Amino acid sequence: MTGYLLRRIAGGLAVLLVLSVIIYAVFYVAPGDPARLACGPRCNPEQIRQVREQLGLNQPVYTQYWHFLQGIVAGHDYSTGTGTMHCQAPCLGLSYQNDQPVTGLIIQRLPATASLAVGAMVLWLLLGVGTGVLSALRRGGITERVLTWLTLAGTATPVFITGLGLLMLFCAYLQWLPFPSYVPLTDDPEQWAWNMLLPWLALALLEAAKYARLTRSSMLETLAEDHIRTFRAYGLAERSIVGGHALRGALAPVIALSAADFGSIFGNAMLTETMFGLPGLGQLMVTSTKTIDLPVVVGVVLVTGTAVVVANILADVLYAVADRRVALR
């Protein structure tokens, strides 16, 4: 198990390394001049040249990349024009735009995105697995048809429509909830939850249908297995069969899918973040891509990449814990 984890972590690091190389390469060939954008519209060519030097953009791309790697492991000294600034390890560089350390920018933004992703995932798992199990048990009935219809409608509606609808319904019309504004969890957990409720719901409604369908088909498959028949033949009530025996088998594919989705939520939450004004990574990603702020983009991509890698390792471990026949090697 330990050996397996070490191997997986090493593999994950390699993936992240490759990811960072690719982003550097893409930015190198992409059009646009970060120095001009950082300097502002009224800069003359001489000023732009100075900025370029200061940002280290006049160095070859592999040197820049090397400095980036160095920064992560040991920290790096950057010149800010007026002097040098030491950026402590793990340093992801300084933003081209405002000279702030990227690590700090990300740490600032991470809680909002993590709140959104984790909360939405919990909600969509509850919704999706719940409706999935229910429609498997009530197969062919009216309950199933209504649930299928509802979840499908949720998936078919883009998040900005759902989000807008939720805002209008709960904040403007019914006035049950305040218009969301991000309150950090550490400041006030209750306010945090109330304010996050609508963003969670908007994302969860989008994802729940997929989980409902997966859970339903996987549940039906499991319920048709021989060992379920055994427990029926030994007088177990349907509730203990479903809860105690069928659910465990049915959830294996759900675990795998959640891992993939959890990672992608980090990257795909921009729309939801913008919609609800959450100061998260998605917003940061959008602004820094527009201004070709390479250090910030690389930083955000690495963080979301890490989320994907960690979620997948976690899913595999969960798999093995749920099903002892799976050997991790």
Add this chain to the structure above:
Amino acid sequence: MSAATSAETSGGTGAEKSRSLVSVSGLTVDFPVGGNVVRAVDGLSFELAEGGALGIVGESGSGKSTAAYALLGLHRGTGARVTGSVRVAGHDINALDEAQLRGVRGGVAAMVFQDPLSSLDPYQAIGDQIAEVYRVHRRDASRRAARARAVEVLDRVGIPDAARRARSRPHEFSGGQRQRALIAMALACEPRLLVADEPTTALDVTVQAQILDLLRELRRETGTGLILVTHDLGVAAGNVDRLLVMKGGKAVEHGPVRTVLDAPREPYTRDLLAAVPRIEVRRPARAASGDEPLLEVTGLRREFGRGRNALTAVDGVSLTVRPGETVGLVGESGSGKTTLGRMLVRLLEPTGGELRYRGHDLGGLRERELRPFRGELQMVFQDPVASLNPRRSIGESIADPLRAAGRLTEAEITSRVRELLERVGLDPHAYHRYPHEFSGGQRQRVGIARALAPRPRLIVCDEPVSALDVTTQAQVVGLLGELQRELDLALVFVAHDLAVVRQVSDRLVVMKGGRIVEEGPADTVYERPQHPYTQGLLAAVPRLAPSGAAALAGPGE
């Protein structure tokens, strides 16, 4: 429902009912399929005395399992319509409410299923599964008491070190141990009736013998009644006192087991008995058509996996196959017989040793270099359902090897396929029909036609008849023999059923743990086995008993 109430009123005379553990009358089970209704059980009636043992035998589709499931009301909620009366230990099964029925299931009548691996929850420790069932029926039992009971019954069915093994999951048990564990679950609540649905069909013959011994012993000790559903008349013969033969949902014959087996009244029973392959019967002697070996292997090896996880499936096997002869390859599961069979036609690459076909060393050849030999070495697979592509017509499947060879035109291929279909006893116009339109035996004929298509010299048949009913089995075996004589084929017949192998083999090879333990002319090995392993295998084969064999001398009369 009217049948149920009438049975209740007529069966009310106390004395007789108390002696009868199971009383079934006019049982009918209908399955709605599409717009039609399939009648799986049709007006079945039988009784089982307290402590008695009844065998229900029949071929697949005869309704024997469906009837057994009705004893525990297992058709409820499946859409099947059950009418007639089923009484088990005084309970009118069809009239019980859900809660009462759950009390009967496992508590009064317990079921032992066919496939012990899939019949247990793969995620949970075996002891916990038994304990859970126990607590369903003994509400007042504590968790601890239930766990203790699980260990007790596991110990009773012969699981060594039961206290520790109770914490293992099903995949950590061997096939036989799993079946023992299922029987332990059945015993946990001391039911009065055991319903065993093909309890040994998935097991090796020696393990089968042990499980049957265990069942007999437990019945002697506890006086539990038994209903044994099986397709194997030999298994039924030694384990029940009454026999019910089913066909098309109806009881064809019903009586004391010896009477039914020794003096069957019905033609169907006689046909069924005649089709049962007999291990005692010699095969007419035949010689190979040439002395020059067709296939010769020396020191053949095959490992799977690497390093610590390496498993040697075939460990230094040497044998020869001469033209036109049949070599029977027997052994229990895990003996390496299938791996060896696949290597003989180079579906698998040997990891060591030599494989010579007509003087050419095929062992290390690459796919491209093997191509000229592919047509001459063919294989027939066990599962005729899984080995045919369900989305292609059978004609296309048979044409595949011909197209692959690329020597014939489309018209020639079509006419060759028709000729092959006719040769294996199928309608030559069936070219465009799909596998699901055929029965198991017919599908296996398609598999044989496909193997014959490129005019092979050697066919490896891997358990070609083990998925088939005895009557179909006899026909397919007959067809293989005929083809062999006509086309001068060499056959390697891989099977676990020793009686079937005896019917077809000139020479016999017995494998165990990847090695050959005994080899020789079939009659010699069957009649004077030298190796203790072979002796054990042969002794474990269930027989219809000597008197049964004698009565069958003239089945056609």
